[in-house]
Amino acid sequence: MKLKSNLILLVLFMSFFFSGIWSANSAEIDELLEQVENDIKTWQISRASDSIDQALAIASSEEEIYRSSYLKALVDFYSGNYQGAKNYGEKARSNKELEEADFINFIIAASDQVPEFKEIQSENFKIRYAHPKDIILAEYASDVLEKSRFEIGVDLEAYPKEPIIVEIYPDMKSFTLASTLPAENVEKTGVVGICKFNRIMILSPRLLPKGYTWADTLAHEYVHHVLFVKSENTVPVWLHEGIAKFEEKRWKEKESNVISPFYETILSEALEKDNLVPIEKMHPSLAMLESAREAQLAFAQSGTMVSHLVDNWGPDALVDLVDSMRETDDYKLAIEKVTNLEFPLFYDSWEKDLRSKNLEQKIPDVRVKGVRIKNTEKNSSDGSEDLIDIDDNRARDYTRLGDLLKQRGRLNPASYEYEKALSLDPYSPIISSRLASTLNSIGESKKAREVLYPILDFYPNHVDIHMILGRIYLDEGNFNKAQQEYLTAVYINPYNPEVHESLIVLYDKLGQPELREREERFLKLLLNEGTEDGKQSE
Numbered sequence: 458m459k460l461k462s463n464l465i466l467l468v469l470f471m472s473f474f475f476s477g478i479w480s481a482n483s484a485e486i487d488e489l490l491e492q493v494e495n496d497i498k499t500w501q502i503s504r505a506s507d508s509i510d511q512a513l514a515i516a517s518s519e520e521e522i523y524r525s526s527y528l529k530a531l532v533d534f535y536s537g538n539y540q541g542a543k544n545y546g547e548k549a550r551s552n553k554e555l556e557e558a559d560f561i562n563f564i565i566a567a568s569d570q571v572p573e574f575k576e577i578q579s580e581n582f583k584i585r586y587a588h589p590k591d592i593i594l595a596e597y598a599s600d601v602l603e604k605s606r607f608e609i610g611v612d613l614e615a616y617p618k619e620p621i622i623v624e625i626y627p628d629m630k631s632f633t634l635a636s637t638l639p640a641e642n643v644e645k646t647g648v649v650g651i652c653k654f655n656r657i658m659i660l661s662p663r664l665l666p667k668g669y670t671w672a673d674t675l676a677h678e679y680v681h682h683v684l685f686v687k688s689e690n691t692v693p694v695w696l697h698e699g700i701a702k703f704e705e706k707r708w709k710e711k712e713s714n715v716i717s718p719f720y721e722t723i724l725s726e727a728l729e730k731d732n733l734v735p736i737e738k739m740h741p742s743l744a745m746l747e748s749a750r751e752a753q754l755a756f757a758q759s760g761t762m763v764s765h766l767v768d769n770w771g772p773d774a775l776v777d778l779v780d781s782m783r784e785t786d787d788y789k790l791a792i793e794k795v796t797n798l799e800f801p802l803f804y805d806s807w808e809k810d811l812r813s814k815n816l817e818q819k820i821p822d823v824r825v826k827g828v829r830i831k832n833t834e835k836n837s838s839d840g841s842e843d844l845i846d847i848d849d850n851r852a853r854d855y856t857r858l859g860d861l862l863k864q865r866g867r868l869n870p871a872s873y874e875y876e877k878a879l880s881l882d883p884y885s886p887i888i889s890s891r892l893a894s895t896l897n898s899i900g901e902s903k904k905a906r907e908v909l910y911p912i913l914d915f916y917p918n919h920v921d922i923h924m925i926l927g928r929i930y931l932d933e934g935n936f937n938k939a940q941q942e943y944l945t946a947v948y949i950n951p952y953n954p955e956v957h958e959s960l961i962v963l964y965d966k967l968g969q970p971e972l973r974e975r976e977e978r979f980l981k982l983l984l985n986e987g988t989e990d991g992k993q994s995e
Contacts, residue, residue, distance in 0.1 A: 493528045499689045500655045502535050523552035535655040537622045539568035588627040593951045593979045604708040605676040614776050615687040622656035632660045646752040647827040648744035650674040652681035668950025670918050677705035691786045695739040699759030715760035718819040718915050725816035750825035765807045820915050852881040868899045890921035902929045920949040954983045
């Protein structure tokens with residue numbers, strides 16, 4: 458009887474003992490998983506990785522294992538470890554009652570279909586690319602991103618400690634899957650970059666007929682990353698976009714000037730028609746707005762609001778605002794704290810200031826378009842792929858005729874046709890660059906510049922203008938200006954063989970053999986249609 462009683466006591470003791478251990482482990486896992494969730498929300502991924510590994514090590518019940526696997530999939534996905542994200546995602550998905558089933562399905566699909574990235578590393582960035590030619594972009598991007606990190610870091614007083622992943626997507630399908638942006642919104646609004654899931658993602662400019670300002674786009678998205686981490690995910694979309702727009706050219710310019718002739722034109726029109734984009738409409742993304750014009754107007758508004766803040770309350774106001782956002786998680790309270798103005802009064806002061814500038818519609822009848830994706834990587838042999846962007850039918854016809862004459866070597870008649878086209882569409886960068894190129898070819902470089910300089914003020918990002926100016930300066934022996942123009946062209950479209958041919962000549966004359974060697978490598982890659990390892994691409 459005594460033995461039986463002792464056995465019962467032993468069983469009870471062991472039951473309480475293991476129950477206590479289980480309760481302690483359960484409480485520890487709950488605390489760890491809660492910490493992981495919070496760290497993921499604020500992109501503290503290294504810390505989240507340590508915590509989730511601890512949780513996985515002590516998880517025992519099915520629920521704990523499923524939950525830990527789900528969060529491990531998220532951590533791996535945010536870390537850019539796609540194989541790990543897929544493996545743990547599938548393990549978590551085996552729990553049919555998982556509340557986050559849709560998101561885990563997305564992670565598995567995105568991880569499974571991610572392009573076969575290669576990677577180059579700079580000091581603070583991991584830059585991934587899939588198409589062989591995109592190594593050209595990746596190597597130039599390394600310099601742009603490091604400059605962005607330094608200059609923007611000065612303004613925002615923030616330098617991320619962990620290397621940031623930057624991914625260059627080779628096609629629309631992979632970009633839209635990874636970014637969650639619908640293809641129609643990308644093409645409609647022209648948003649070709651995004652900062653999401655703790656990384657920067659851009660669409661390769663190789664896919665657009667004339668490229669796009671990818672360097673400014675990378676800097677813009679880098680600002681988003683800095684803001685997200687520094688503010689602990691408290692800055693609203695409109696303010697995110699405003700600060701990013703204000704800072705996106707700091708990698709190359711000392712002063713921030715948001716109001717370009719293009720932005721002045723659409724702001725002027727919106728103020729005249731009392732048709733500004735409401736801040737509430739900018740959420741959850743400017744890529745979800747109704748048109749490219751509305752998206753660009755929203756960028757202009759938010760960027761000038763940040764400029765108004767800095768101009769009137771000093772450069773420290775930007776850092777103070779982000780710090781206040783982190784403390785209050787309320788942009789209206791944060792702005793009031795920094796400016797001593799309630800938000801409606803701050804908004805009114807911005808609009809009043811904007812109206813006082815007497816903005817003009819600098820570019821008459823400007824049309825704001827989204828992006829047009831090339832159907833093939835090969836440009837048309839006659840260069841006519843951009844004629845679709847000439848809106849006036851007669852101007853388009855004259856331009857087409859000019860192209861035909863130029864192909865046959867009849868340059869003087871070609872320039873005459875281009876002049877007729879330009880008289881019908883005097884603000885067209887396409888016609889202006891055609892005319893200037895032809896004039897330069899017949900020795901009329903002075904006239905060519907007279908055609909280009911006015912249009913450059915309106916369309917500073919039209920790559921052909923910089924290419925032609927580069928030729929003119931190179932022929933004149935003005936190597937520094939030629940280099941500046943050709944590098945500007947690279948920061949829009951780095952896939953034109955001519956720009957690398959010219960940079961080879963320039964770097965040779967400037968005594969920069971390492972840069973010349975890089976350009977020779979890029980040129981060989983472009984001309985041979987080959988891959989980095991010398992094999993022919995399909």
